[in-house]
Amino acid sequence: MAHHETTHTEAHGHGEKKHFDTKPIWRTFWILLIITAIELIVGMFIAPHFHNLKLMFNILYIIFTGAKAFYIIAEFMHLGHEIKNMIMTIAVPALLFIWFIAAFLWDGNSYKNLRNNYDRYHKEATTTPLPKKAEAGHGEHSEHGAEEKPEAVH
Amino acid sequence: MAQAVPANQKWWGGGKSPFNVEYGKLMMWYFLMSDAFTFGAFLISYGTVRFSSNGWPDPNEVFKSFPGMGHANMPLVFVSVMTFILIMSSVTMVLAVGAGHMNDRKSVLKWLAWTIVGGAAFLGCQAWEWAHLHAEGAWWGRNPFHNFDGTEASTNFTNFFFTITGFHGFHVLSGVVINIIMFIMTYRGVFDRRGHYLMIEKAGLYWHFVDLVWVFVFTCFYLF
DSSP: OOOOOOOOOHHHHTTTTOOOOOOOHHHHHHHHHHHHHHHHHHHIIIIGGOOOHHHHHHHHHHOOOOOOHHHHIIIIIOGGGGGGHHHHHHHHHHHHHHHHHHHHHHHHHHHHHHHHHOOOHHEEEEESOOOOOOOOTTTTGGGGGGSOTTTTTT | OOOOOOOOOOTTTSSSSOSSSSSHHHHHHHHHHHHHHHEEEEEEHHHHHHOOOOOOOOHHHHHOOOOTOOOOOOOHHHHHHHHHHHHHHHHHHHHHHHHHHHOOOHHHHHHHHHHHHHHHHHHHHHHHHHHHHHHHHHHHHOOOOTTTTTOOOOOOHHHHHHHHHHHHHHHHHHHHHHHHHHHHHHHTTHHHHHTHHHHHHHHHHHHHHHHHHHHHIIIIIOOO
């Protein structure tokens, strides 16, 4: 704190001549930056330790993503300051995405379950972990690697 | 630009512009809606395929490299730099639009130049990331990464990753080209002669849309 710099954003130097207010822009910038930083901290340091809470983290990411999208559209793209008719002509068609996402993800999930039920080979092939990577081509060993001898090869 | 609007204005009574925006801007919005559905279709098909798979690669494992750091494990750091660059370039674009409102040609040029620099930096980062993943053996039809649970991954992950980030990168590229055209037009005084800088607003809408799409690409590929 000893060396106190006044951070001079160029925006302020010019922005106050007439009526264009840069304050809400920088506010939006900080909101976006902070949300992204939180997402990254969660994604890098917290989520990897709690694999069983993956769903919860994903819901968190969706909420954050929605918030960022809202601020970009409302402030940067200025839609929040248009008249209501104009906002509705964009917002109402966008509601289709709700159905779109729900229907297709549901469909994908259903396909997974059906396939696992009726195609045993597929299920086995996609849920059996590969043998641990035995570096530099001991090809025939990887066959026996199934009974877990971690690091024994080294 | 929204005018001062009296309350209970009868917008559909005739004789008025019911959306109160210029034609070109409205059409840019509708174009962006159609583009949003294109990207939506891409991302939702990615989601569908992912939901139908028993396993999927771990983004912390795939995106762990940083230029010049060798094999250091730095998950998601590089993509956070890319995200920051894009958000920042969105801010400079709004400042260019704001300067346009004040018919301040010099500031428009300055902020447009910064926006172009930001877009080019983002493209450079993406080029590095693609080259790096390609060197690791990832490409359309090839996937060297394993799933979370150690099972073998299909090539769906790389196919979707390269297609969607490629489509987004192509949008960034066209955005940079549009901004360069805006820069040249501003420099030659086209908008001063026209008396308004509304064209910058339309370019700005497109640019913010690119940023908006990145928010979703970022969540879908790097966080989920």
